[in-house]
Amino acid sequence: MSTKQALSALTRREALLLAAGATMVAAGGVVLTAGTANADQKMVDEAVMKLIGGKKPTEGKISFDLPQIAENGNTVPVGVTVESPMTADNYVKSVHLFADGNPAPGVASLHFTPMSGKASAATRMRLAGTQNVVAVAEMSDGSVYRAQQEVKVTIGGCGG
Amino acid sequence: MAKNVKPRVRVQKKAAKGDVIEIKTLISHKMESGRRKGKDGKLIPRSIINKMEVTFNGKPLFSADWLPAISANPYMSFFAKVEESGEFAFKWTDDDGSVYEKKAKITVA
Numbered sequence: 001m002s003t004k005q006a007l008s009a010l011t012r013r014e015a016l017l018l019a020a021g022a023t024m025v026a027a028g029g030v031v032l033t034a035g036t037a038n039a040d041q042k043m044v045d046e047a048v049m050k051l052i053g054g055k056k057p058t059e060g061k062i063s064f065d066l067p068q069i070a071e072n073g074n075t076v077p078v079g080v081t082v083e084s085p086m087t088a089d090n091y092v093k094s095v096h097l098f099a100d101g102n103p104a105p106g107v108a109s110l111h112f113t114p115m116s117g118k119a120s121a122a123t124r125m126r127l128a129g130t131q132n133v134v135a136v137a138e139m140s141d142g143s144v145y146r147a148q149q150e151v152k153v154t155i156g157g158c159g160g
Numbered sequence: 161m162a163k164n165v166k167p168r169v170r171v172q173k174k175a176a177k178g179d180v181i182e183i184k185t186l187i188s189h190k191m192e193s194g195r196r197k198g199k200d201g202k203l204i205p206r207s208i209i210n211k212m213e214v215t216f217n218g219k220p221l222f223s224a225d226w227l228p229a230i231s232a233n234p235y236m237s238f239f240a241k242v243e244e245s246g247e248f249a250f251k252w253t254d255d256d257g258s259v260y261e262k263k264a265k266i267t268v269a
Contacts, residue, residue, distance in 0.1 A: 074231060074232070075231040075232075076231075086241075099229060102229055103195055104227065104228065104229065106227040106229065107227055107229040107230065108224055108225060108226050108227060108229070108230055109224065109225040110222070110223075110224045110238070111222065111223045111224065111225075112222060112238075113219075113220055113221055113222065115216060115219065115220075115221050115240060115241055116221065116222055116238065116239055116240060116241065117180035117239050117240060117241025118180050118239040118241075120238070120239055121222070121224070121236065121237060121238040121239075122235070122236070122237045122238075123224075123230060123231075123234065123235055123236050123237075124230070124231040124234070124235050125229050125230055125231055126193070126228075126229050126230070126231055127229075
């Protein structure tokens, strides 16, 4: 390899590096704009606090049935199951669903009874873009559990 | 009142005592989120079904509060442990106060 070739290779590499840097800056800009228009983790936490009244949630017990990649953000299937014996004195009272990248963080609240037999339900929701889906479960004994999972959305579903 | 709202419910006809059965429901409704703009550039006002309640033989079994993030033609599935024969009653409440209802019977042997 001649010095001339090595030099040109370097410049090409530099050019690529510069281009990559520029893309990262652009992506950063997009994230910032999205942050101002939509809900974020803080808003989700505030909404959770409002519903459960300042109790500290523990991770676990909740499992999601969510696609990793959703092609259409208008109808994203979401299933949630909470481990519980579902007896009269130990059952799941409510499961609240949130999406931290939607214009409003709330999605739905599901209320179970010991008659449910199984704390599991499924629905379909709108997701404005790639974001985290959060579930918060309230048990009959007052304890609170939380779980979250990311869904990548190809086409967002919030109209406008 | 929203047009052409048709609730659909799928419950198995028979079950053994103590079985946990899955119930699937679907209701046709456009679930207007209140964030979409019409052709005139103005926001289309929110119009959604905000509550769904299910009872079995008059006792509460399951309920859900829906927000605008729920998709059009909302689907909901959940479970019920059946100990006796009876009737499931499903009730959806619209933002405008309309109520849509549906019933389904089950025989428990």
